[in-house]
Amino acid sequence: MKKLINDPQDFVAEMLKGTALANPGSLRYVPEFNLIMRVDAPREDKVSVIQGSGSGHEPAHVMFVGRGMLDGACPGDVFSAPPVDYVVGTTKMLNSPMGVLYLVNNYTGDGMAFEMAAEIVEAEGIRVATVVIDDDVAVKDSTYTIGRRGVAGNFFVIKAVGAAAELSASLDDLVLLGNRVNSVTRTMGMALTSCTPPAKGSPLFELGQSEMEMGVGIHGEPGRSREPLGSANEIIDALVEAVVADLPYRRGDQVALMINGLGATPVSELYLAYGRAHEQLVARGIDVARSYVGEYCTSLDMAGCSVTLVRLDDGLVDYLAAPADVAVRIF
């Protein structure tokens, strides 16, 4: 295992500490709950928007905390749901009179943690609501999931809901918006390599030198098929076809296109992949109105990518284009 780490047990805490140190004016780290929160949260004039999920998917979700996106994120350990008491503690710290919104990727562990936390804090009079994200078209059920998995498309739910929350949208309206974005968002990914959790010290699954996993999950869960290694064009064509056919996206639709890197794929390859995906959509008469290329939801040091489409129905573009200020930025 070759990583920039110290004791694997300290990996998440040290990563969170660094995230806060790099953003002293905007972010605060609360070690007790693995929490990265905005320094100005909670606010009386906005719903607090919270994500949990496991660590190992950075920048999702702790590096999406900030103005116009999340108010807080309280991840569990690597690829583990947050303990219920992290979610309860986070909810209490971020309790706003306008309510608290949980954005939950559809995994059994995450769902349970947030459901139990909701029961506990509601009994104490805190108003919470939940949006479940399940954008992955690869498989119906999976290792850690009943129903579809939540993957890179969660960025768009966070971005839209975060922008609306900044404009003081109500909790009910944010639930409607979050569900609406999720309903027009579809993703499929693929792995060129496995990934190595720090505490395990060895690859999570085996993938031969001439193999790839199409439809892989973001924790290395099996996808649709193990196939011989293909060219970038073959890979992207297959991902685009699977995603387009699912909603389906149709001629005349306006979409956002995201090529998401899974952690170890260079940005040069992601742009190469973007070019092919863009052309494939244009050839279908689909209008690519917004582009997203980079790392949004990763699987530690996995090489590979995912393709996400969002149909830009009425008003969504404004939420996606709204200003935001989070840890992941280059300036």
Added chain:
Amino acid sequence: MKKLINDPQDFVAEMLKGTALANPGSLRYVPEFNLIMRVDAPREDKVSVIQGSGSGHEPAHVMFVGRGMLDGACPGDVFSAPPVDYVVGTTKMLNSPMGVLYLVNNYTGDGMAFEMAAEIVEAEGIRVATVVIDDDVAVKDSTYTIGRRGVAGNFFVIKAVGAAAELSASLDDLVLLGNRVNSVTRTMGMALTSCTPPAKGSPLFELGQSEMEMGVGIHGEPGRSREPLGSANEIIDALVEAVVADLPYRRGDQVALMINGLGATPVSELYLAYGRAHEQLVARGIDVARSYVGEYCTSLDMAGCSVTLVRLDDGLVDYLAAPADVAVRIF
């Protein structure tokens, strides 16, 4: 070799095409010169700022083209200087009455290409000037270099000069500013793994499972020492010490701190490294006023990182904080 590529010969062209397709309103791809340029360049009211260098370091430099940074970048093939005719063609296309500024990383091949191009275009009446960037403290001379190498610190030269150019600074003033930024910028990097150029298909150098290369160059050139694999804290402490001691940076200095990923290191590890570097500087009485964490200048799929410090002398902060709009962004 497991990469998202098609024919390795098409790697650079396809990556450049994707970069332009993802930024249709702001960037244009000119295949003849491997050129990514602003759609609104050249402008009469600003010096055109150009970078060249090899490919394989993305986002440097093609993804730094845009408002507030570069007007164009014309990379060579992977880890190869651009041919002279690319630089000549680019210079002619971006010729502004205020002049053209070349930002050149200090490598023998890059230097020769830009020097020869300058002679050719000057003979045709185009006014050019050059700033050479050599921020790498690791070694004095190196495989491809007489003098120090130019590495991730070039981001700060581009950012400052780009911001000043946007304010219509003169060519002479931009040269002074670029040299000033370079003179207060120092970097050292390290490799956990080798990297694989697409056309070679195998790792560029060998690095054992329990080894790391301290002071590695961004083309895998040897650094200061091959050492047993260390912890993140040991690695960061050594890099910070080498960088701080070189200028030197002193108690009371205000600095920008960059942790740059070399291509395959997850952003979680970079933030973990950032936290340690930040603490090491604070312990020395050095004030970290700006933070940069992510990929700025990579070596294809190399795992590893570099540490860069910039002393924020009079006015530099304003140039670094000025708005910019380039391909690498998350929104």
